[in-house]
Amino acid sequence: MSAAKVKMREKKMRNQPASVQYPSSQGSGQEGGDTPSTGATGGDGPSDIHRSTDRQKKHHHRSGWVRGHQRDGGSYDKEMPKYITGGAFAKARAAEVSAMLKAVTKTTGSSHVFGALPKHMRRRAMSHNTKRLPRRLRDVANRLREKSLQAGSKKKKEQAKCKSRKARRRHGNLLLEFNRRQRKNVWLETHIWHAKRFHMVKKWGYCLGDRPTYKCYRPSYRAMSTHCLLQDLSYYCCIELQGEEDKLLASLSQLTSKEAGPTFAAVLCTSGKRQGSVVVYRAGLYPSQPLGPVTFLWRPRTQGSTHRQLWIWAHPTNKQDLLAELQSVCQCTEAIVPPLVPAATTAETGPTPEPETRPEKTPEATRLPGTKRKRNCKDAGEPPAKKILGDGTRSPTCPVTWRSNSTGIVINDLTMEIVRYRLIGPQSHSVLAETFEAATDCDERNKSQTSSLWWPEHCKDESKMNLHRQQADVFHILKDIYSTGELPAGTVLGLAVDDPRLTLPTKKVKALPSVKQTQEVDEAEEEKRRELMLRGVPEHCCQSSLWDQSVRDNVTNNKMSEQSVFLAICVLQELNRMKSEVLVPGSRLSSTPPQGRVPVLLVHQPGKQVGHEMSSWGAGWDLLLPKGWGMAFWVPLVYRGVRIGGLNMSLKHSQNKGIPHFPHDYPDCPAGVCFEEEQEAELLNKFKRRPPAKRTNYIKHGCLAPFRCPWQQLAEEWELIAMQTTTRTDTLTEEETTSRPDDGVAKPQSRFTVLRNRKSLRLLSDWCRPTTSKGQRRCRVGQAPPLDSSAARQFLAEHGTSVVWVRLSLPSKGKPELHAAVCVPVAEDLRLLNKKLDGGGPQEPLHKNHFKSRIKRKKKGAKKAATSSDKTDGKESDLPNLTTSTENPKSSSESSADLIFGLWPDPLPSVTSHCSRVTLGWVTQGDFSLSAGCGEALGFVSVAGLLNTLLDQPAEHRGVVLLRNPASLQYRLAKINIEV
């Protein structure tokens, strides 16, 4: 208390002139002498007065700020002074007064001028506008303001301002600015549309819309399941291969394996009727080293020619690897430098000036400026358009075409050459059917004269026109189909359509199917529809001019500008009005301008194919367009009432379909590994931004790696366990393995793989006894060999270090999250399950994490570093299960520089046996599934672990596992499904 008082006094006296203390210092000088004596005024008077005042507040002083007083306080007489010396007294008062004045004039606290103002006189933004101050303070304020402006970054601001807004918004300047901004991350054609409505992220060298700024999670889901959701997938990279069919197939067969499903050579796909998808591996290394999934499309054969064209669509993260691999298998080493090739190829020039940027950001970055903007006048081939292009943005010498001398195969990098939109949902075909009109024939007189446009030329060829009419017929039948899922998966349809901007509705409408009632359906049409549903689109109708480089360039270069489209629309409307007055209403005009025909390719995307429920959910169409036409098709599609989704929605789409999403769910691919690292860094950053007391303590929750999944370690540990199980009894296994995971780590082992062998997957899936997600209907187990230990051993010999993609459905409560652990239930959990299920509403048993307290202690030990290490050792050595982690606190404390509160330090102990339930794997996507109406998770589990578990489980509970979120102690029962 006294200390506080002293402090307060000091504070009070800090700004006081020294003379105020004069009397007191006099006194204290006499008695204690600790204060420096200030005045030499030393008369008796002041001291006398002081004494008297002292006497008055003696008890106050006693509590003590000047210690001298206490001593002689009692000795003072309590009478008033007998006399006062006038001069001395006045002098002392004068000193006090002057001190007071000094204290008053001196400003304390903030040095703002308006700090001196009383509160009621302060105004908003005073420092900005000094006129809001009373006049007497303005000068000072102005001076202060100038000073602060000088200190601030005044110069920079003024430079940025040098152009007026009008100048900046002028078309050419705007383009320059846009080009500058997409030098690093390429913009898609719909970028500006997206940027106004979406949260944009810079990913994979592109600017992509992640999710809309408005709330639409559920509406988007609803759109996917009942109407249509639109996405711009133009960032997917297309690689074109040309060459003899057998040579192409021979080279490509090194990249794939038949065991993993259909390959590039699948009969249906090579005919060009269907799009195929395949997981590509490094040449000849099938089970290991996958690159990632690709989809591919063959151009239908032309008669009498074995020369084929193939498009391979890949994700931008694995494009570069894929390209290198393709070049090596096709022996395409000879790069064709673009300038050698005239205009046709130049359009697609300009890739990677800097090869050091591994992801393929640069190629498009460089190309875009040239081709994208200003496409109607000149393309890159001509002398560069003067205003737009900074020369440094593109390097025309970089090759995009490679040719092989030995095989004759030509590889073309068509990245950003083709716009790809994806429509998801059962109504996507009606959206397409309403948006597009099959291209109208051109006039007779146009036919006679040669034209630079592709369509008039196209019209001259009667066979082509025949084909076009057939395609238009097929397209017309689409309107009679109710759901996109009715069509054969992967169907392809080529088409030439009119510029959709000409038929743009004035208001947004919702495209609905116009299915006729069965009575009025024409027999012939019905027959055609059946044919389409059964056989798909006939082979010759899959042909499209979009495959031709020259046609693509022609269409891109001759795109009508917005103004001319507007004019055309005006003319059309006028004509329509006149016609409707004069002629039969509803007859369509054929006077669309000749450049308004675009070749497109429609590719059907299969919906959910695996599993038993929600079959063909999320089917849809992909729309391929020549570049430059992106916005011309985007807006009309949007006007047909579709929802727009971003990256977020494609993740949800694949989650509902139950398929792995690239690159999230490909931990064995380089892109997947890269993604996992990024994700870990991001999550860790987010975690560290919270104060330690508010973080989830993952150590307490027994979660070793909440931000990543150590697949390799998991696979190795389970392989060891599996090996031991074959010799020992089950009870021994856990302890055995936990005691020796170091061996597993030390032994150099092959990298884990993801099981993609179809036969093995099917076998495993039978063993897991798949059920529907609600568990209501059990499906029959196929004719698989029964699961016993010998079969399991045989299986493990092949796929010991593999992990397998599984779907987990939670029949009761629980919403799985990212990186939730999949664990093996013990016998009593299963018993609990039995009891609860019999009791009607199945309820989750609550499992305790028994490691909580120990982990806390361990954490303390780690924090205190070496001091307590031996103590922790002693404590932990008696824990049976944690033998491996004994040395961990020490090692971590040594490297405690990067120790993060609530997270396990880096050398992880045994991941399988860390918790009370043995870990099988982790979840990579988990959410409440709107389609199943319960929590659903997708993830990987170790094959060895899964088989071990299945062997131990009684037949009626086979495939039941536990799921636990990283930030929760609650285990939830889940059903494991492997779907092929």
Next chain:
Amino acid sequence: MTEPRNPGMSSTAPVHPDATSPAVEMDPVEYTLRKRLPRKLPKRRNDVYVNMKTDFRAQLARCQKLLEGGGHREICVHGLGLAINRAINIALQLQTSSQGALQLAANTSTVELVDDLEPEDPDEAGEPMTRTRNNSAIHIKVFYPDPQ
């Protein structure tokens, strides 16, 4: 209202891979069977497609709600394959609970379904096959008879 969630809202009847189809001999080892959804027709508000996944009581309650709260004079209950039983059951239950106020009119039909047979080894097996098979369906009109 579970129906909008399921695209396959008309019941997917459980048809086994070895279902009778004289046209195509299928070896289950060589082919994978993939059933396509039955063809859908436009759905009115008072159409109820019965399936085997949704709880029976929920479907019954839905029909009752349509008739009583929804203000429909008539509803149509459709069932396909395995769900025919359930559709009949629902219709009869509706009638019983209305104490005879409701009348039923049943129609049967045949629905053509499409199966895809995907060859296991796509390179050699040639064309994947598509086959059609027929399944029975029932359409029950449940309605209040006109007072006249």
